[in-house]
Amino acid sequence: MPITAVEKDLDALTMTVVADFPVPVRRLWDAYADPRQLEKFWGPEGWPATFTRHDMAVGGRSQYVMTGPDGETPGGYWEFLAVDEGRSFEVRDGFARPDGSPDPDLPATRMVYTFEETGTGARVTTTSYFGSLTELEQLLSMGMEEGLRSAMSQIDAVVADLTSFAADRRAESQVLSDTQVRISRVVRGTVEQVWDAHHDADLMRRWMLGPDGWTMPVCEPATAVGDSYRNEWEQENGEGRFGFTGEVLEWDPPRREVTTERMIGMEGPAAVNEMTLTPVDGGTLLTVVVTYPDAETRDSVLATGMVDGMEASYARLEAVALTPA
Structure with missing residues (x-):
């Protein structure tokens, strides 16, 4: 005790x-x-x-x-x-x-x-x-x-438990409710570095690519409440283009932001993403809580391999866009 x-x-x-x-x-x-x-x-x-x-x-x-x-x-x-x-x-x-x-x-x-x-x-x-x-x-x-x-x-x-939350673990998801999912990963960099990597277009194009073989021809980050952002990706052969757009709802650099997210060309309610950056041993705990319109949408998005794509991007972020914390 x-x-x-x-x-x-x-x-x-x-x-x-x-x-x-x-x-x-x-x-x-x-x-x-x-x-x-x-x-x-x-x-x-x-x-x-x-x-x-x-x-x-x-x-x-x-x-x-x-x-x-x-x-x-x-x-x-x-x-x-x-x-x-x-x-x-x-x-x-x-x-x-x-x-x-x-x-x-x-x-x-x-x-x-x-x-x-x-x-x-x-x-x-x-x-x-x-x-x-x-x-x-x-x-x-x-x-x-x-x-x-x-x-x-x-x-x-x-x-x-020295392993479940260590800096060398892959991005992991946890279902919080019928509509919410939390994705977590410790990124080997400072809070300021990780924040900048999410809001500097040149840096974003270097790491925010998901699996190998994709490029980011459109990267228009938002930098204040009410601003809109737009990100688009396509395969290196010019096929498979898709993208997301949204608006900043809350903005507290370099710790936290809340944004809407909607796939370009899709109808229906937008998802809401809340990113929080927290200094921990080994780097920065990056937490993204995503709120979907309903459980069906939540499950269909997770089934696309979204978390694996995020892990590929975060690994690239550490390798090409950050210096050690």
Whole structure:
């Protein structure tokens, strides 16, 4: 059991949980920075979490649901108030309605996570700040302390896994819901390098090609909210031309952007792509959450080999467009 201390201060309206792990600080930090890892322990045992957004930067936001043993799906969110990479982060932690908006009927807390080295590895100290004694008592009665203890008990297995989230793994997809898919890969480059490679036309033409044998004759990137982009590809023999166009909905360089995506010449609703870049050990965790109009569209797109094509492009990105992080 990694928890070494739990202290409740009713006068200061705080609860502090201290947990120690036999791993470097960076490994423990990355477990919180990577949504694939975080959802393996965030929540009590038997209530796995699914993160549809995890934007670990000041002003960023995380959105998740937990699935209970009887199919319950309570939601929650984090609003990032401060981030000192590798050392600490501070969030407003609250309950969410089914549409993702904050639930005004339940209290939110301010939580500060501090990471430090110890003689045997790393320690994370979680301090929760409550708005009133009533809120503290309400959340404790709802099982907040037991939930944190249960969540912490699951971190050991996550941080001991040194292969599932390493920088040498291929791009992988994970179905998040009936309409959403998350594609993840660690790219060996800095956040700034990976961002530039997605928005500089000359760089994009060098790597964003999918399988060998394709060229990118049209590359018109967007650089602000409301801008439109257009990308077209064709085989080297001039056949098989296709492309996508869309609009920027949200823009927060060099960390995050949200765009629509529609295949040129196709009717119907557009997909929505949310790209998030997060610094981790070995480079930058590139996460793309794609929201499709329906499950049928989701499955038909995945069946085209989209993720394999993205992996070919990311491997080329590391080889020809980036320098080591």
